[in-house]
Amino acid sequence: MFITASLLILQASLGQTGAVAFITGPTPFEYCLTCLDLDTGDVKSVGRGLGDSAPQWSPDGQRIAYQSRVEGGYAVCIHTLDTEENFLLPHGDEWNYEPAWSPDGKKTAFSCAVNESPLRSIKVYDFESGTEEVWGGGHEGLLSPVWLPSTDMLKALDPDDQMAADSLGLFALKEEAEKNGALLAIGAASMPPKLSTEIFIVTRDTVVPLLSLLTEDSQRYVRYAVRPDHKGRQIAYECNEGGDREIFMIGRRGIANLSNHHAADWNPHWSRDNDWIAFESFRDGFSGIYRSQVSTANVSLIAGGKGYQCWAPSWSPDGKWLVYASDASGHSQIHLSSFDGTNQKQLTRGEAEAMNPVWQPRPSKK
């Protein structure tokens, strides 16, 4: 482990604590998981430096799961802060992507290519038993898994069409979710040449298309970037319903459009208190970071301006700040902004591009 000399970090003088994980490197093959300590401004390359990407903090903020190149494919790798070790999960398949921690930090879900199929499946690695297991009953065509923090949302699902619920196996799914937990994933909802995607609820043995339970004609649109709130009671996602991509939310009152604009809105991220969603939008002619108040759908700009792009927001644990990637300085670097956009700062100034920032859920123990 070493301090990355090429990254000159501005001292984080905005009273922030904890760490931000991000990816940097001169070429995609050399992308490396890197940590910025917000207390000291120190930067450390902590990953394998082999095409590292998709970092995710464990819920306790002590480990980082990420995707990294191995011979013949990708593996999920776990970096532990205390020991500074990187542990490659022993995979059965060669191509493994997009790790996601379970709420208790005891498992990680990821998508993988099984038997050289172009369609991915979901697997879950159990850290206690040291084994991985195919989820969704081996269903193919699933990617980008995220865990539901609770089964509250599933309990509230009460479709009008009881026969459809029965045929989709909703009751078995609820039962199994209580026992083993549940994931949300994006999955293929129809086949080429007219592919579309849908949000699926995935348990170990079952896969159920979520929106088929709530709306008719659910395969008409293409959905992506699904994220449950921190209590598992509401779900945000993107959909091209209405002709452009918008941020929608499924909650107790049904489905609501939180970003309504004729330019694209992407990539929703919940604040810790679940009152706000940060997202990327092109509504002002550039890619900026915006926030929408969940209760009112009022949207305001956090960061962005003409001539440069801002993307990939990640909230601070207290919800008062966000980090994001921006090429305002000429190439992609990590930036910090207050929640209302009034206080902003460039955090990294490296020669290499820096991207994909993720704020540590809580400060690590010193």
Added chain:
Amino acid sequence: MRINRIIILIVSCLVCMPAAHARQEDGSLGLIRVPNNGRPVIATAGDAFEIILLEEAQLHLEREGLVFPLETNWRESRGKRVYGEATLPADLPAGCYSLCGKNSEIQDVNLRSVYIVEALKESYAFAHITDMHTGTTRHKRSDREILLELLGQVNESDADFSLITGDVTDHGTAEEFLSLLEILDTSRIPTFLAPGNHDRTDSNYADFFEHLTYAFQYGRDGYLSFDTKDYLIADEMNVQNSLLYLYRRELRPSRWSVGMTHRYDPDMGMRSQLTLFVDDPLDYLLVGHTHREARTGDQIPWGKTRLIMTPAAINGSWRLVRVDDQGLHQEATVTTVSITPPEPEEKDEEEEKKGNQ
């Protein structure tokens, strides 16, 4: 009066400037980043075009010893680049021009970077060239000979410009890119490039051609070049996703929207697929990578974008695509460039025998 002005400019350039060389000595881009001969400008006299330089500079066009000053309007400076707009003289004759820049410390020339045409045609043709693999030794005949003959065929064709979709080099080394430039500059028509997986060594592609993602308009049609050289990770984290949306939106009013990239794979970054094939589908996508013709199963599974796949230039193949109000019409692949060296002629053999006698 105008001729006198041009002559004075030529003389002053000859007196004041040491011999100008194209780009830097190693072939990488210098002061002038855009346009260049992998991302040129096709325009009519009086048009304005985007310029990106390391520093502000005086710019002019050169052709056959004549110098044509450009009016420049500098817009902004970000990082190590300045961005602006140059306006072409209203009486500029049609032809291929070098863009020359000079400030107090640096001077630079980008060959074949500006093409002036009388008018942008409604019906026209372009050459689809892909997988040049400059530097390879895979065939008995040299890569240079194969590619020069291929570009010679393109020069003789009806093509108004070439779209070259990646693997322009074999190993992505600076030496291979330098060889590529020499080959490319035998083209008489504009050459627009996209990077491929063989071009990803260090930052060489960007050093030689600046942008991996860009868009341009030819008449009523829009072309969007994007990077799939490492399709699994690169486009999911960096700025390309944002640029693809912005460029796609710019090209929305186009008669035909045409993407050009090295490869299409259903496994590539979802965000770029949603932008280009789902939310606002491109009409066509040009790709290479496979070194073969498209098969029945080669399709973009989202349903609306049609795929045009052309076999490898290093194997002697290229394709003419005609464009009109009915769409893009791909002609049969041209495969008449031989990949083996020509046999020695009989006459030579006879002369050799005589010599031996």
